[in-house]
Amino acid sequence: PVGLVWFRRDLRLADNAALYDALRQCAQLYCVFVLDDSILASLPRADRRVEFICQSLAELDQSLRSSSGRSDVGLIVRRGLAQDIIPALARELGAQAVFCNDDDEPQALARDAGVRRQLRAQQVNFLPSKDHRIFGRDEVLTQSLSPFSVFTPYKNAWLRKITPFYLSSYPSERHLGAKLAARPEADTRPVPSAAELGFAAGTLDGLRLPTGVSGARQLLADFLPRLPKYQAARDFPALKGPSYLSVHLRFGTVSIRELARIAYEAAHNEDWPPQAREGAATWLSELIWRDFYFQILAHHPHVTERSFKPAYDAIEWESGPEADALFSAWCEGRTGYPLVDAAMRQLNTSGYMHNRLRMVTASFLVKDLGLDWRRGEAYFAEKLNDFDLAANNGGWQWAASTGCDAQPWFRIFNPVTQSQKFDAQGQFIARYVPEVAALPAKLRHAPWLAKPIELAEAGIRLGQHYPYPVVDHAAAREKTLARYAVVKSSS
Numbered sequence: 001p002v003g004l005v006w007f008r009r010d011l012r013l014a015d016n017a018a019l020y021d022a023l024r025q026c027a028q029l030y031c032v033f034v035l036d037d038s039i040l041a042s043l044p045r046a047d048r049r050v051e052f053i054c055q056s057l058a059e060l061d062q063s064l065r066s067s068s069g070r071s072d073v074g075l076i077v078r079r080g081l082a083q084d085i086i087p088a089l090a091r092e093l094g095a096q097a098v099f100c101n102d103d104d105e106p107q108a109l110a111r112d113a114g115v116r117r118q119l120r121a122q123q124v125n126f127l128p129s130k131d132h133r134i135f136g137r138d139e140v141l142t143q144s145l146s147p148f149s150v151f152t153p154y155k156n157a158w159l160r161k162i163t164p165f166y167l168s169s170y171p172s173e174r175h176l177g178a179k180l181a182a183r184p185e186a187d188t189r190p191v192p193s194a195a196e197l198g199f200a201a202g203t204l205d206g207l208r209l210p211t212g213v214s215g216a217r218q219l220l221a222d223f224l225p226r227l228p229k230y231q232a233a234r235d236f237p238a239l240k241g242p243s244y245l246s247v248h249l250r251f252g253t254v255s256i257r258e259l260a261r262i263a264y265e266a267a268h269n270e271d272w273p274p275q276a277r278e279g280a281a282t283w284l285s286e287l288i289w290r291d292f293y294f295q296i297l298a299h300h301p302h303v304t305e306r307s308f309k310p311a312y313d314a315i316e317w318e319s320g321p322e323a324d325a326l327f328s329a330w331c332e333g334r335t336g337y338p339l340v341d342a343a344m345r346q347l348n349t350s351g352y353m354h355n356r357l358r359m360v361t362a363s364f365l366v367k368d369l370g371l372d373w374r375r376g377e378a379y380f381a382e383k384l385n386d387f388d389l390a391a392n393n394g395g396w397q398w399a400a401s402t403g404c405d406a407q408p409w410f411r412i413f414n415p416v417t418q419s420q421k422f423d424a425q426g427q428f429i430a431r432y433v434p435e436v437a438a439l440p441a442k443l444r445h446a447p448w449l450a451k452p453i454e455l456a457e458a459g460i461r462l463g464q465h466y467p468y469p470v471v472d473h474a475a476a477r478e479k480t481l482a483r484y485a486v487v488k489s490s491s
């Protein structure tokens with residue numbers, strides 16, 4: 001039979017579940033990626049993710065040719081709506097089955113249901129596989145077979161269930177070249193660039209963010225020597241602590257099975273000192289958080305619009321022109337709190353933000369500025385290269401205390417204390433907020449507390465070179481406690 005492999009968030013040939021299933025079942029294969037207008041239309045005109053995808057697709061296309069040694073094979077890239085393109089292409093190519101990796105995001109489920117309906121009418125099978133997480137929505141459940149809503153018991157159950165089977169790679173490149181069919185003549189053009197798709201070009205290239213499978217390999221090779229120190233370094237944004245692999249996990253240019261296997265084996269490697277094993281176990285735990293939020297979204301799709309805990313929908317957030325001005329200050333990194341501003345500027349200029357700072361800035365938006373978490377969530381969704389609905393929503397609801405296993409509502413990060421603790425030398429601040437870099441390190445956390453002479457010596461005039469704080473943390477804290485009082489009885 002002839003199969004069509006539809007690539008979506010899995011832009012690699014190695015260890016790809018759908019490709020492996022297709023190889024096992026079909027004698028001839030075609031590979032397609034749809035530049036879906038329903039997604040592209042909603043993106044800002046300058047979008048690093050579109051560039052990331054285009055560059056990664058070009059590499060995938062080239063890898064298909066290399067695996068077969070033939071120039072007539074490659075990735076078919078078509079633009080339009082997946083619901084139209086996939087059934088039409090299946091008919092055109094005479095495919096009996098469409099293979100893809102599943103996706104539990106509500107929009108993806110709706111799209112796939114539409115495609116499945118169309119294909120069924122053509123008597124073509126639609127065969128999704130599980131690929132981008134270790135355990136699917138119903139594979140890790142409580143004893144009463146309901147989904148977990150607290151992380152630690154979920155993680156313990158995850159660790160009890162894990163076996164080498166779940167961590168082993170699919171040999172999806174074996175014999176691939178021999179089964180690839182020649183592309184239709186009309187599809188032999190090169191993968192379009194972001195500019196050709198109508199997006200502003202050039203924002204990604206300056207970032208040294210390597211794309212495609214080769215980019216993921218480069219970042220992984222760079223991270224592995226740091227894995228033993230992950231636990232010690234991961235909370236300090238000025239250090240090169242984490243892996244920076246999130247964007248590759250997002251687009252599937254690296255396999256989650258490979259990463260989880262590396263983490264699991266290192267965490268159990270008796271040759272490693274306990275602290276190093278601890279580093280690997282902590283990294284594995286982060287990968288389990290990823291699975292955790294995927295299953296939360298799958299079981300509770302209402303979280304995309306409302307609080308996980310319904311009582312929290314009664315909270316009244318600040319609104320009106322003053323709230324809008326505070327929101328703009330937060331987005332643009334001019335709140336007067338240097339760590340918050342440094343983090344937002346990191347996001348705006350690179351599309352990445354360190355995990356500790358995602359927690360700090362999210363907490364600041366909700367609990368210092370009193371703004372609806374959904375405004376911050378939407379801003380992150382627009383800016384993050386690694387934006388993933390499940391993790392982003394989970395992170396925001398955690399920070400806003402509205403989610404599952406969230407930060408208790410009365411726990412409010414102090415942005416200055418966070419700064420003193422996690423950027424003690426003010427190095428990260430100096431990198432992104434040069435306005436305060438001339439101050440001695442200990443004054444960079446709260447410049448408004450510096451003496452006039454100290455400010456003068458650094459050549460800084462507050463309110464002119466750098467803003468005064470847009471809110472007073474102590475007063476904001478009291479307001480937040482009052483705001484959240486409506487949910488007191490339910491927590």
Ligand code: FAD
Binds near residue numbers: 286394
């Ligand atoms: P590493 O520290 O190297 O972690 C390895 C991988 O584990 C990450 O790549 C990621 O896939 C996963 N991971 C780590 N922490 C988490 C977590 N808390 N939840 C889920 N997965 C996690 N992560 C995203 O991938 N996309 C998002 O849109 C996203 N939005 C967030 C929003 C907020 C408000 C918060 C608090 C966190 C968010 N995270 C998100 C989680 C986390 O901040 C990023 O995954 C991490 O910073 C990515 O950097 P890294 O790859 O260097 O991470």
